[in-house]
Amino acid sequence: MAPRRARTAFVADAMLGSLARKLRALGFDTSYYRSGGDAQLVDLAASEGRVILTSDRGLATLARVKGTPAMLLTGDSDGARLSEVSAAAGPLGISLARGDPLCSLCGGELDRVAKAEVSGQVPPAVQRSHRLFYRCSACGKVYWRGSHWKKLRSLAGRLGQKQLAPYTG
Ligand SMILES: [Zn+2]
Numbered sequence: 485m486a487p488r489r490a491r492t493a494f495v496a497d498a499m500l501g502s503l504a505r506k507l508r509a510l511g512f513d514t515s516y517y518r519s520g521g522d523a524q525l526v527d528l529a530a531s532e533g534r535v536i537l538t539s540d541r542g543l544a545t546l547a548r549v550k551g552t553p554a555m556l557l558t559g560d561s562d563g564a565r566l567s568e569v570s571a572a573a574g575p576l577g578i579s580l581a582r583g584d585p586l587c588s589l590c591g592g593e594l595d596r597v598a599k600a601e602v603s604g605q606v607p608p609a610v611q612r613s614h615r616l617f618y619r620c621s622a623c624g625k626v627y628w629r630g631s632h633w634k635k636l637r638s639l640a641g642r643l644g645q646k647q648l649a650p651y652t653g
Pocket of ligand 1: 587588589590591592620621622623624625
């Protein structure tokens with residue numbers, strides 16, 4: 485029996501690295517499986533209670549046989565793949581309630597930091613023109629509400645959601 489999670493978590497296969505980064509930015513705990521066999525991935529997903537995201541039909545079939553939830557994503561863009569996630573969630577009984585945005589690079593939690601604290605870590609023009617900054621508690625990457633914001637908002641729309649937590653990538 486997979487552990488119960490408060491929120492849906494994903495593991496993306498090696499082909500879906502950019503989708504994994506977007507899902508983290510959208511607030512989903514998403515690990516990225518770079519190497520190793522299909523069977524290990526399915527075992528990892530089962531033991532960590534993660535939903536498998538894959539573009540590999542064989543892997544999706546193996547997961548189904550083993551009773552581990554998996555979504556087969558065949559779209560040719562991350563936007564199309566997020567629409568597929570949205571469509572697949574209902575039939576699989578998977579909630580798409582999002583948490584706070586996570587670091588897109590490592591999945592760490594983001595802490596609000598004062599403008600003065602990001603001096604020298606962001607371009608001066610960015611520091612001047614933005615008020616809200618966030619720092620990854622794990623890898624230290626600094627985020628602000630920049631040009632990625634609109635794109636993320638439209639990607640959230642692909643999941644059927646309009647609201648975005650205060651953040652950018
Ligand atoms: Zn990070």
